[in-house]
C-alpha cells in the first residue's frame with residue numbers, strides 16, 4: 001500500500017528562555033499548540049489525535065506528564081501518545097504523528113514536544129547518584145567531549161571550527177524572535193574567551209538549557225486542501241544502535257549514516273548535496289555541525305569542517321545550516337528535535353521570516369539522542385509527493 | 386455524569402490584589418533499592434577481591450568490562466569469565482571544568498577511555514598523576530587500587546601513568 | 562488497511578522481586594519471541610518498546626534495555642513512555658505503511674525497586690495534586706467507594722472478581738498470585754484502604770514480555786510453519802479522559818467505551834476479553850463500559866490481579882488474547898490496556914482467527 005500524503009499545515013513554538021516562570025507546564029505546551037492551531041486555522045476541536053514527546057520525566061519531576069496534560073491539549077476523548085527516544089524525541093514524535101496520517105488512521109494530528117527544565121535540575125536528572133558506580137561524567141558534555149576530540153584528530157580539523165559554528169548560529173538566532181539566546185555583538189573573541197568546560201568544548205560552544213515547547217499540525221492531503229502553504233513530508237526515517245559495543249564508531253555512527261540513506265531513498269533524493277536547500281541539524285555542541293554534515297553524507301568524510309570554514313553553512317552561504325540559530329541558541333531538550341523539524345517546514349513554506357533561506361524548496365530536519373545512537377530525520381518540501 | 390452548575394456568587398476581591406504565584410516548592414523524595422543485576426554483581430564481587438572480571442560474547446568473542454549482561458551488538462547474554470589486566474591505553478579523554486550537582490571530585494579533573502589489556506571496550510575512568518595538558522592518546526596507564534576494596538567501582542581510586550612507552554596507534558585505532 | 566497479526570508472544574513469570582537488571586529481565590523474552598517467530602533482530606522492519614524511567618528511578622532505562630535486542634546493524638526503533646500495549650499500537654501503525662512486514666514489540670517493568678503507589682502519585686497535576694502524594698491504592702479506593710455509593714456494585718462483587726481472577730491464574734504459570742480463598746473468607750478480611758481489601762489490589766510485580774507482529778503473507782507463513790493461527794488485528798483504538806479526578810465520574814470509563822466502539826468490539830461475538838484492571842472494581846467498570854455480557858469469558862489468564870508488572874501488564878493482555886487465538890481456544894478476543902489514575906487512558910484491541 002502506498003502512503004497517504006502528509007503535510008505540515010501549522011507550526012508553533014514558544015519563546016524559549018532559561019526559566020519561563022510566567023507559565024506552568026500546561027501553559028507552556030498550550031502556548032506552542034495554540035500558535036500551531038492558529039497557523040493552521042484550526043481549533044482543538046478539529047484535531048483527531050495528539051502525540052506528545054519529551055525527554056526523561058525526571059526533567060520536570062512528573063511521571064508520564066501526558067496524562068495530566070490531556071485536558072490542556074484538548075485530547076479528552078481522543079487518542080494520545082507519548083514518545084520518548086532520548087534527545088531525538090522531538091523528531092521521532094513528529095514522525096510518529098506523520099505516520100498516523102500516512103497510515104490513513106487520522107486526518108489531523110497535533111504533535112507537541114516540550115521541556116521545562118527549570119522545574120527540576122537537569123544535571124541531577126541526567127546523572128543521578130547510583131550506588132557502586134562513580135559519578136564521573138558531568139552531564140552530556142562529559143560524554144561528548146571525547147568524541148569531539150576524536151573527530152578533530154581524525155579529520156585534522158583546525159581548532160577554530162567549533163568557534164566559528166558557535167558564532168554563526170548565534171548570529172542566526174538574532175534573526176529568530178523565539179530564540180533563547182540573543183547575543184548582540186557575538187564574535188570569535190567572545191567565544192574564545194569563554195571558559196573551557198569540557199576540554200575541547202568551551203562554554204559558548206555549548207547549548208543553553210531552555211524552557212520551551214514546539215507544536216505542529218499535520219494533515220492528510222484532504223485535510224490540507226485549502227491550507228496556506230503546506231510543507232509536504234517527503235520522507236521520514238529513524239535508526240537506533242546500542243550505546244556501546246566493541247568496535248562501535250560513536251564519532252560517525254552507522255545508525256546516522258543508515259538513517260540518512262534510508263531517508264534520501266524514501267524522499268527520492270539521489271544527490272542530497274544538490275537537491276537539499278537547507279538543513280536544521282541537531283548541534284548541541286558546536287563541533288557537531290561538521291561531524292553531522294559528514295554523517296549525513298552532505299560532506300565527504302573528514303571534510304565537513306571545510307564547509308563550515310568556507311562559510312557555506314551560514315545564511316547566504318551555499319548550504320545554510322540552522323538558520324534558526326539551532327540547538328546552540330535554544331535547547332528545550334525534548335522539543336529541540338521537533339524545532340529542527342518545524343524550522344525545516346517553515347523554510348519550505350517560506351515562513352521563516354528574518355531567517356528565511358532564499359528559495360528553499362527542500363529542507364532536512366535532523367535530531368539525535370543518547371550516546372549519538374538514536375536518529376530521527378525528515379525531509380519536507382514545497383512540492384507534494 | 387452531570388455536574389450541577391456552581392451558583393455564581395459575588396466575585397472575590399482582595400485588597401491589595403493578590404499577586405500571581407510564580408513558584409511553589411514541592412520537594413519529592415522517592416527511595417529505591419537498586420539491584421546491580423547478575424552479571425554486574427559478579428564483576429563487583431571480583432572487584433572487591435582486587436580483580437577485573439570481564440565477560441566474553443559467545444558470538445563475536447569480544448570481552449566486555451564492565452559486563453553489560455548482553456553483548457549489545459549480538460543481543461545475546463555474555464557467558465564466559467575473562468580476567469582483564471588493570472592496565473591499558475588511553476584512547477580519548479576529557480578535562481572537566483564545570484561544577485555540577487553531586488560533584489565530589491575537585492575541578493578540573495581528567496577522565497579517559499582506557500582500553501584495558503584483554504578487553505575490547507574502553508573503560509571510562511578518572512586519570513590522576515599528571516598535569517591535564519600532558520595527557521595524550523596512546524598513553525599507558527595502570528589502576529591504583531583503593532586502600533579498602535569493596536563491591537564498588539570506587540575500589541579503583543584512579544588510573545595513573547604506568548611509565549611504559551606509548552602504545553602503537555594501530556593497537557587502539559578502532560577505538561578512537 | 563494492511564492486515565497485521567501477532568505471530569509470537571513470550572513472557573517471563575512475574576515475581577515480586579526479580580533478580581537481574583532490566584537487560585537481564587527483558588533479553589530472554591525478546592530472544593524467545595524472535596526464535597519462536599524464526600527471525601533474527603537484523604531482519605526486523607520495526608522495533609518498539611514501552612517502559613517508565615521512574616520505576617527504576619533513573620533516566621533512559623529504555624536505552625539500556627536496547628542492549629538486549631542486538632540492534633546491529635542499526636534498527637528502525639522507537640519507544641513510548643507508556644505501557645507496551647501502546648508500543649504495540651505504534652508498531653501496528655508502522656506496519657500499515659506496507660514497506661516492512663515484521664515488528665518486534667517489548668515491555669519491561671521493575672515495580673519492586675521503589676514504592677510503586679507513591680511513584681504513581683507523581684503522575685498527577687504537579688502543582689495541586691501530586692504534592693499531596695495521593696497513592697494509587699487510595700485513588701482506586703475513591704473509585705470503588707463511588708461505585709458502592711452509587712449502588713452500582715457491592716463489596717461482594719469486588720471479591721467475586723478477585724476470587725475468579727486468582728483461581729483462573731492457577732492455569733497460568735506466569736502469574737504471581739495463583740489461588741484464592743472463597744468469597745466469604747475474602748469478605749471477612751480487614752480493609753486495606755476502605756472499601757478495598759488486599760484481595761482487591763494487584764501484586765507488586767517485576768516482569769517483561771515480547772511480541773512479534775507480521776503482515777499478510779508473512780504472518781501466514783510464520784504462523785503456519787509453527788502450526789498456529791495468526792492472531793489478526795481486527796481493530797485497535799485508544800482514547801484518553803481528562804485526568805482531573807474532580808471533573809470525572811469515576812464510576813464510568815468513557816474512553817474505554819469509545820475505544821471499544823472504534824475497535825469494532827461488537828461487530829461479531831467475542832469469546833473472551835483480557836482486561837487490564839489492576840483493582841477488582843475496575844473490571845466491573847470496564848465490563849459495563851465495553852458492554853461485555855456474561856457470555857464473554859473475562860481474564861482467563863487471571864489478569865492484572867494475578868500479575869501486574871507495570872508497563873507490561875497491558876501488552877500481556879494483548880499477548881494472552883493472542884495465545885488463545887494461536888491455539889484455537891478462541892476465535893475472536895478483546896484485549897485491553899489502561900494507564901493513568903482510575904482508568905484514565907484505555908486501549909482496546911480486537912483479535913481474530915480467520
Ligand SMILES: [Zn+2]
Nearest residue numbers: 442445456459
Ligand atoms: Zn557479540
